[in-house]
Amino acid sequence: MITREKLAGGLAFLFAAAAAPLAPEWVVSLATIAFANALVVLGLVVLWRTGLVSFGQALYYCIGAYTVALIVRWSGFTDAFALVALGGVGAGIVAALVGFLLARYREIFFAMLSLALSMILYGVLVKTETLGSTDGFSVSTPSFLGYRPHGEALGLSLYWFTLAIDAVAAVLVGAYFRSVAGSLATPIRDNEIRVEFLGVSVTRIIHTKVVIAGVLGGLGGALAALTIGHVDPAMSYWTTSGGFVFVTILAGAGSVAAAFVGSLVFEMVRSFAVDIMPGLWQMVLGSVLLLTILFLPDGLGSLVARLRKREEAKP
């Protein structure tokens, strides 16, 4: 079963990469943003499997984005590989630090504490007039190991770059899910005390998960900053975190691939809703979420599992 999933994931990845030059530019830029945000969602999935919901994932997203934006602003350094890596590392360091606190909390306390931390960053950035306060500031276009594309080539380069990072992240997170620590996610959610009696430190496992989710959030933010070319404090606002939780509910925690598909579907539905109902698009998004919760409580990812079950049930 695992090999079949890997094969499907690999093929989907190759298809997504190969189809881009044929797709219109706006689809490519929309997909780039969706796949950048998917990394944050993937981080939420990592936490979700343990029964933890973070309403403050925007903290890492914003740190990743501002790390990239500030390095470009102050040093003029534009290499995308190094910038995105630094964005991930920056967010990872912060996650490791706040993880000492967060890992001790569960449920609503974990959610609210993470939200509070992201709002502290928001407050600090809003008060920083030299960085444009709520207006934010722009990030100049990146280069790729000396290659400086423009126009359509830039869009494609960013897309492939994002896709490549997504692929690496998907493989690593998939491997983590199959590892002992990763497999303990559901047991921790169901009964922490039993897991402790197995001789495993639950706090340490959750701390690791917070760091993994933080690094993924930072990478997503860094990619978003390069793709949009602008950063602002709203990236750390709680509604941004809420948006990621929304996509996580839509995608479900069933598989790694669901995060990417869910994020893409969300961006498309949002864009489509803005297009046809400029004054009511939020209602469309809300209805989609409601219908998902009602009919697909385990998210879009569970569709695959359902289909497979139906197939197996056939004589």
Added chain:
Amino acid sequence: MSLYVRIPFALAALASAAAIAPAHAQQAPIKIGIVSFLTGPAASPFGIPGRNGAEIVLEAFNAGKAPAPFDKVGFGGTKLEAKYVDEAGSVQNVVTEFRNLVQRDQVDAVVGYISSGSCLAVAPVADELKALTVFYDCGTPRIFEEKARSYVFRVSPHATMDGVGAARYLVAKKKNLTSFSGINQNYAWGQDSWRDFAGAMKVLAPKATADKVLFPKLFAGEYGAEISTLLTSKSQAVHTSFWNGDLESFTYQQSARGLDKRMTIIMTTGEAGMWRMRDKLPDGTIIGGRGANGPLARDTDINKWFHQIYMDRYNTPPTYPAYQMAQSLLGLKLAYEKAKKGDAKPTTDEIAAAFKGIEFTGPAGHVKMALGNGHQGITETAYGTYKFNKQKNMPEIVDIMRFPAECVNPPAGIDADKWIADGMKGAKC
């Protein structure tokens, strides 16, 4: 059941992926994307009046009913087609929707944006895509100061004029001013507004000092503590750039405690809220409207025309965002017609070249694209004092003072912040 849920998703995804606009035919209408807040807190005071302004002005253009020299049908004889898009959402959404307008819907120009954050994020993308873009309401001078732009224009003057104009009016009306205070929302607009106003006061009334400088958070809605603080101050005036809900909450809460009896309130965007607050807005409040817009506009034929068509359709007077939208569309129309040679459609580069440095007179007065290498407009501004006319049951602005464009805007090539800090040198009043 899951299947039925799945179908709309798939359809939505397919439809949005397949909706590639067809190539342009020669006689096809000119497509204009109008972006404004259609939802959220900025929709009712700014977004909707702006959208409505676009709707009636574009209709008048298509009918060929706008007054001369704007009386050609559409743009140079070609009809216009508008597509309205919501500005609400993150900067990411705004940029994505901008790309969709340009690349998917293939609009010929985009007119819009209220939030300065949106404008700062869209400007580089517009230049990269070579998409003609006119910002209509966003205020930050940073747009053209940070970088020279090729395809981005802003007919409406930037926000520096609002702070400088408010300071000039206050100093002219209150001779013995010794102290002033400020209450502004803690985000870019509030911070910038206060910085400009306080900077201009330092130049114009060096003896007056800033006493209480308050920055409550955006959409706080409750200002009890701030009003108490202001009541302890000896200031003769308090500056605020509040808008919409915050402006109304503050006005009602302060009236109950008589702050306006102690000091004059200066509302730099008060004009957008006065038709709603009516007699709740205290007489004697100094009112601005981001330029000579609404009741602060001159009584010209083109202003009467715009006021009339807006009143006829929406049954309420146009506020400053509607004026800014009208001015932006008039400017774009003139630039388009100036670039058009014969029957062929002008290219974006030709329109941009024609737009540079253009001058015209619209409902909000004479515009000169003088700053940002011909991309940023300047106009005169006006401030006045609010009075609720009980006989007519109508708000009024009396005691209007006008300041020429060169008196309240920096000269070309000088950054607004620096101009104020250096004593507003070169101001022609």
